[in-house]
Amino acid sequence: xxxxxxxxxxxxxxxxxxxxxxxxxxxxxxxxxxxxxxxxxxxxxxxxxxxxxxxxxxxxxxxxxxxxxxxxxxxxxxxxxxxxxxxxxxxxxxxxxxxxxxxxxxxxxxxxxxxxxxxxxxxxx
Numbered sequence: 001x002x003x004x005x006x007x008x009x010x011x012x013x014x015x016x017x018x019x020x021x022x023x024x025x026x027x028x029x030x031x032x033x034x035x036x037x038x039x040x041x042x043x044x045x046x047x048x049x050x051x052x053x054x055x056x057x058x059x060x061x062x063x064x065x066x067x068x069x070x071x072x073x074x075x076x077x078x079x080x081x082x083x084x085x086x087x088x089x090x091x092x093x094x095x096x097x098x099x100x101x102x103x104x105x106x107x108x109x110x111x112x113x114x115x116x117x118x119x120x121x122x123x124x125x
Contacts, residue, residue, distance in 0.1 A: 004066045004112020005058060007105040011069055012054025018047025028094065057109075063120065066113035073106030 001009070018025045022042040026033050029046075033039045053072060057065035080099050083089060 002112055002115075003108035004069075004116065007073065007109035007112070008054045008057035008066065008069050010054070010101070010105055011050050011072065012058060015047050015049065015051025015054055018045075019043050019051055020047075022047060061116075063113040063117040066109050066116060070106045070109030070113060073102045073109060075106075077102030077106060 022039050023033065025046055026039075026042045031042070033042055050072070053065075053069060057069045077099055080095075080102065084091075089095070
């Protein structure tokens with residue numbers, strides 16, 4: 001399994017956690033779902049979206065899907081960094097671990113997509 005597949009699998013598994021155990025995912029992110037609707041929104045937004053994108057990238061093996069996974073991870077990391085200035089959250093070890101994972105997995109996915117695209121163009125040309 002290359003780093004691109006690892007990145008897609010991590011996104012898919014984090015999404016699966018959001019679908020299967022939304023209360024625990026919300027708690028880990030310091031979100032407080034206060035109603036059944038809030039739990040459903042956690043399942044859909046943090047679960048279904050990420051699970052579907054990660055699974056699609058794993059199954060399709062497409063460079064475009066891999067780029068989408070990379071953009072998703074890097075987008076989350078960029079907003080987390082911006083949040084430091086905009087929101088001034090109290091940070092702990094998990095905040096920094098999430099940031100490191102987002103930036104690392106995003107970079108890995110983009111690098112894998114670039115390699116996949118290069119190899120495909122080399123094979124066809």
